[in-house]
Amino acid sequence: MMIDAPGPVAASRADAKRDRILCAALKCFIEHGFHAASMANIADTAQMSAGLIYRYFDNKNAIVLAIVQRQVAEKQAAIRQLQSSEQILDGLAQAFEQWCRPGADTMNVALLLEMSAEATRNPQIAEALLASDAQTRAQFEQWLRRPREDGGAGLTADQARTRALAMRFIVDGLALRAAREPDLDRGELRAAIRQLIQPLLTDV
Amino acid sequence: MMIDAPGPVAASRADAKRDRILCAALKCFIEHGFHAASMANIADTAQMSAGLIYRYFDNKNAIVLAIVQRQVAEKQAAIRQLQSSEQILDGLAQAFEQWCRPGADTMNVALLLEMSAEATRNPQIAEALLASDAQTRAQFEQWLRRPREDGGAGLTADQARTRALAMRFIVDGLALRAAREPDLDRGELRAAIRQLIQPLLTDV
Amino acid sequence: MMIDAPGPVAASRADAKRDRILCAALKCFIEHGFHAASMANIADTAQMSAGLIYRYFDNKNAIVLAIVQRQVAEKQAAIRQLQSSEQILDGLAQAFEQWCRPGADTMNVALLLEMSAEATRNPQIAEALLASDAQTRAQFEQWLRRPREDGGAGLTADQARTRALAMRFIVDGLALRAAREPDLDRGELRAAIRQLIQPLLTDV
Amino acid sequence: MMIDAPGPVAASRADAKRDRILCAALKCFIEHGFHAASMANIADTAQMSAGLIYRYFDNKNAIVLAIVQRQVAEKQAAIRQLQSSEQILDGLAQAFEQWCRPGADTMNVALLLEMSAEATRNPQIAEALLASDAQTRAQFEQWLRRPREDGGAGLTADQARTRALAMRFIVDGLALRAAREPDLDRGELRAAIRQLIQPLLTDV
C-alpha cells in the first residue's frame, strides 16, 4: 500500500525493527534472565507478533548473540568517560551503583555474568565477548600511555599493557561484587577501589 | 540392626545419596548451566529415578542452594592455602588455571557466575553467597593483620579491612576473566596480578 | 477481512474455541470426575493440543470455574420451566430422570456433587455456586409470591421466602438421590415429591 | 518372638490395624478430599509405613470402599437419635451445623458428596451406599409407623413408606446445602425445615 523509497530506506526499516527487537529482548533479559525471558515476552515488549521476530533472527540464541555484540559498542562509550585520572574513582563507584540497580535500561550485572558463563559453553558468545574485551583493554592501554599533560597516566608501553589488564580485573571484580553484595558499604567500596587504582596510575 | 561408625563424611546412607545427587547436579550444572540442566538430566547422571531426588530435596532450587552451601566449605579450604605472601601469587595464578579447566569436579567459574547472577533474583542464594563471602573476607583480613613474623602482612586493622575487600575484587576479577578469556597469556596474567597484589601487602 | 455478524452465541472464533474446550471438559469431568480427568484427556476430547488450552484458560481450575458459571445460565432456564404449579411435579420428576442418565451433555449430578464438594475447599467455586443459588432461590420466591391467577402460589413475602428455601432442599435432595439411587421406583418418587411439594404451595 | 494366643486374637489384631488405617484415611479424606489425600499422608496419620497398608488393602480404592461401608454403621446410630418428633427439628439443624464444620472427626459433607458422585462411576461404591440408604430408610419408616404413644408418628404402612423417602430427600438436601451455603441464616434454615417436616409427621 505504502511505497517506500527503495534501497537504503528499506534496509534501515529492517534495521529499525531488528533494533526494536533487541531493545525489547535486552529489557526482558535484564528483568528475568536469559532463560526465564520468553519469546512471547520479548514480542510483547517489542509490540510485535512472536512470529515476526523469526524473520529477523533465526533463534532465541541468535538474539542473545546479537545483544552481546551490540553491548560492545555501548560499553566502549561508557569506558571513554572513565578516562581521566580524577574521574576514574567516581566513575567506578558509579558503575557499581548502576550495576546494583536492577531495573536499569543499561547494562545489567546479572546479564553480564550470565553472558560470561554462557561464553564457557557457546563459542560464538565467547568470541563476541573476547572481541569486546580486547577493545576495552586497548582503550585502557591507550589512555594509560597518553602523556600526563594530555590527561593520561604517562606510562611506558609495557607498564600500560600490564596495568590495563589489572584495571580490567578491578572492573570485573566490581561487577561480580555488585551482583553478590549490592549493599556493600559505599565508603569501604571507595576506599578499596582507591587502594587498587592509585598504584596503577603512579609511575613507580 | 547395623551400627554405623559415626564419621565426618556422609554418615548415613541417606547422606550418601544426597551427596550423589549433589555431585550429579554439580556436573550437570557445570555442563549445561542452572536452567538448561533438567532434573531428568541430574537423575540420569546420579543413576536414579527423577522422583527419588524429591525425597532428598524439595526443589530444583533446593539443590542449587545445597550446592552453593557445599561450595562454601570447599572454598574456605582453598583460600587457606593462599595465605602466605610468597604463595599468594602462585595461588591466584593456579586458581585461574583451575577455573579455566571446564570438566573439573571442583568449583567451576561458569557455575560461580551463574550462581552470582541468580543471587540477583533469588534471595536465598544471595544470602548463602553473602555468608560465604563474609567468611572469606574475614579470613583475608585476619591474615593481613597477622604480624609479618607469623607469615602475615602486619597491617593495621583499618588497612586490613580495606585491603581484604580489595583482594576480594581481585579474586572476583580473576574468576570473571577466566570465564571470558581462558587463553589469556599467563605471563601477562601474573604480571597484572603482581601489580595489584604487591601494593596491598606493603605497609605504606 | 471477514466481518462477523455479531451474535448471542460464540461470537468470535476465540469464543468458539473456548466453547469447544468447555464442552470437552464437561464431558471428561462427567466421565471421570474433576480430579481424575486430565488436561491431556480434555485436549484429546476437544481435538486440540494440550498446550493450546492454556491460551484460553489459565488453569485447570479456571476451566472448572468457567463450567460452573456456564451451568448457572442453563440451570436458570431449566428452573423457569418448573414454575407453574401444575408442571412442577412433572418437572421435578423429569429433572430426576435427566440426572440419572449419565452421558448427557447437560448438567450431570456427579458433576454437581463434585462441584459442591469442591466448594468446600475452593473459595472461587464456592462463590460461583453461591451466586447461582441465590438467583435460583430468588426465582422460586418470586414465583411463590405471584398471585394465583397469574400462575403463582399467592403466598406472602415471608411465606415465600421460607418456602423457596424449602423447595431448594427438595431439589438438592433429588439431586443427591439421583446419584445414589438412580433405580428408585418412579411411583414412590412422585408420591414423595408430591407429599413434600403440596404443603408448600398451599396457603395455610 | 512374641507368641500370641492363636485364632480370634490374631484376627482382632489385624482388624485393629485395618481400623487404624481406615480412621487415618477418613481423617485425610475429610481434610483433603479423596484424590488429594495421598497414601503417604494416610500412612503418616496411621503411624505406619506406606508399604504396610498394602498388606491390609489392595488399593487406595479399596480403602475408599471400606470407608464407605463402615460409614453405614455409624450413620445408623446417628439417625436413631433423630427419632423422636420433638427432637427431629433440632436433630436436623444440628446435623447441618456439624456438616458445616470442616475439621470434624465424624462424617463430612464434602466426603459424602464425593462418595455419592463416585457412586455414579464405581458400582461397588454405588452398592455400598445403596445398602446403607436402604437401612436408613427402613429405620425412618419403622419410626413413622410406630404408634404415637410409643414416640412414633402413628402412620399407616403406605404413608410411612412414602414419607420416609420424603424425609430422605430433606436430609440429602440439607447435606448439599451445608456444602454450598454453610453461612445460611440459621433462623431461615429452621423455618424451612419445620415447613417441610411438619406435614410429614401429621396424619392428614
Next chain:
DNA sequence: CATGAATGAGACTTCATTCAT
C-alpha cells in the same frame, strides 16, 4: 511382620517454533 527407599507413569504447565491466513 514391617519398613521406606525406589520406581515409573503420568499430572500440569510452559515455550520455542511454525504456518495458514
Next chain:
DNA sequence: CATGAATGAAGTCTCATTCAT
C-alpha cells in the same frame, strides 16, 4: 510483510505401588 493460533516436546513435580532388607 505480519499475525497469532497451534503444536509438541520438554520441564518440574507427585504419587500409587513394589520389593529388598
